[in-house]
Amino acid sequence: MFAWLANAWRVPELRKRLLFTAMILALYRLGSWIPAPGVDSEAIDQYLSSTGGIFNLLNLFSGGALSQFSLFALGIMPYVTASIILQLMTVVIPRLSELQKEGESGTAKINQYTRYLTVVLSAAQALGYAFLFKNQGILEANAGRMVLIIVTLTVGSVLLMWMGEQITKRGIGNGISILIFASILTGLPLGVTAWWNGGPMERIFFPLIGIAIVAAVVFVQEGQRKIPIQYAKRMVGRRMTSGGSTYLPLRVNMAGVIPVIFAAAILAFPPTVASYFPQTQDFINTYFQPGDWLYLTIEGVMIIVFTFFYTAVQFNPVDQADNLRKHGGYIPGIRPGPPTAQYLDRVLTRLTLPGSLFLAAVAVAPSLFIRYGGFSQANARALGGTSVLIAVGVALDTMRQMESQMMMRNYEGFLR
Known part of the structure; x- marks a missing residue:
């Protein structure tokens, strides 16, 4: 490294x-x-x-x-x-x-x-x-x-x-x-200080759980299904292009950390509106806090919805099927055109569902650790949820960009 x-x-x-x-x-x-x-x-x-x-x-x-x-x-x-x-x-x-x-x-x-x-x-x-x-x-x-x-x-x-x-x-x-x-x-120094000042069990299990969550986030973020693509021979002008085989990578979490950021941004809007109305502010302070079940439920549902929405924005099965057909490509066993689009949509839905559920589960993890695990708030915020998802996701995306810059100059990359 x-x-x-x-x-x-x-x-x-x-x-x-x-x-x-x-x-x-x-x-x-x-x-x-x-x-x-x-x-x-x-x-x-x-x-x-x-x-x-x-x-x-x-x-x-x-x-x-x-x-x-x-x-x-x-x-x-x-x-x-x-x-x-x-x-x-x-x-x-x-x-x-x-x-x-x-x-x-x-x-x-x-x-x-x-x-x-x-x-x-x-x-x-x-x-x-x-x-x-x-x-x-x-x-x-x-x-x-x-x-x-x-x-x-x-x-x-x-x-x-x-x-x-x-x-x-x-x-x-x-x-x-x-x-x-x-x-x-x-906020990392505050989390480290809270861990150091915590009890013996918290000192032991906090790093282990933190490493496990980071590993799980990397595993899901990098997970993908490779759809085989076959290209037939065809004439381009006066030249015959040779057919070949490749694959179309479909990531488990194609939306990345965007759904988590979107959900956090939307949930930050009610306190702003409530600040204009004192009675509404009292309701927000009482029933709409990050550790409450109402907040956690809304956050989880919004992350799942935004994951499907942003995935649909990023990847259009109909457009992908049309591009494959125009370039003479096809999925073995699947007819070109609408059947290919339906197949890609079905595979993408099956991949996005567990990815969205994982994002929602990790996002609400800190509040569950605070409520049932006996962790301090500073530790739990540093351990999981939006902080880990965004930090790991942004780090991976930045490494990919640097990787592409290095590969363009014939250097061996870091991500293997």
Whole structure:
């Protein structure tokens, strides 16, 4: 592994991308400690610590910036929520569906709409937090100061969106996922401290369970079924192409960690709405906390639904069958055309179901460890759920991108 990393550092283009990503992450962490103007960070941190619940999850995705009520307090979740809304609207609005099929120009238009919606959602969430903290008496600000705070948080969220896009374009990996990955890693020292201060049984079993969960996540994320593809001989111009055989890889979890991020973003929306209504806020604090069965059930169902939805967006069996037929390919024993599409759809459904159930099970694992296993909250958050799924998934995707860069330059890869 160290030899592979040394080879990666010797590649000038890859080295520039790594340094650029590191620079953006350093700026992100710096902005997470710059408080919004006129804010008492200690009072807000004490309030969030005493409230706990879903605010701990929101603070996790912001890398601790919410507890500081800093420039990046909203994190990248408004952009993720906007992406979810646009993808759902693409299915029901014909105009957006047509844009999606237009290639790069249509994708650029949809991305532009996503940015506009991100600004709206960021402003609404910043307004909700400002009203919540003002109603709780921990934020003393007049109308002018409130406007300044809302604008500051909105600009911070938009800046994070831009930073994520720059990482995707000029760095390594998916920028949005990398920012969430960095936010989750900031909670690792707290988890290690909680493990060290835990009881004897917790010290023994916590590392073992953690290794088992990471191994299971890697096993499912990398699991795939290879569909054999046979190509017949055919004439292309004046040349006869020789037939051959290959395979079509269908992953068990083709959606990756996107369903978990989507579910977390949607579940973070009710507290924002409830902050405008005190009675609703009391209901959220009482019945809609991450450890409650209602929250866990909704989270699990949403992860399963989003897994099927995003898999359908990523892989269209009809289009794949048409492409195979146009290039003279077929699945042995399956007729080309609609029978091939039906076969691929059936196989994909059978693969996606256990993958979605696995994602849902790992996502709710921390709360079950807290409730029945006697683990502390810091340990359980570091052990499983969204943190492990996102961290491992993003790490694997980033390694694949670096792997492709290395293979292009005839270096032996790390993933074998």
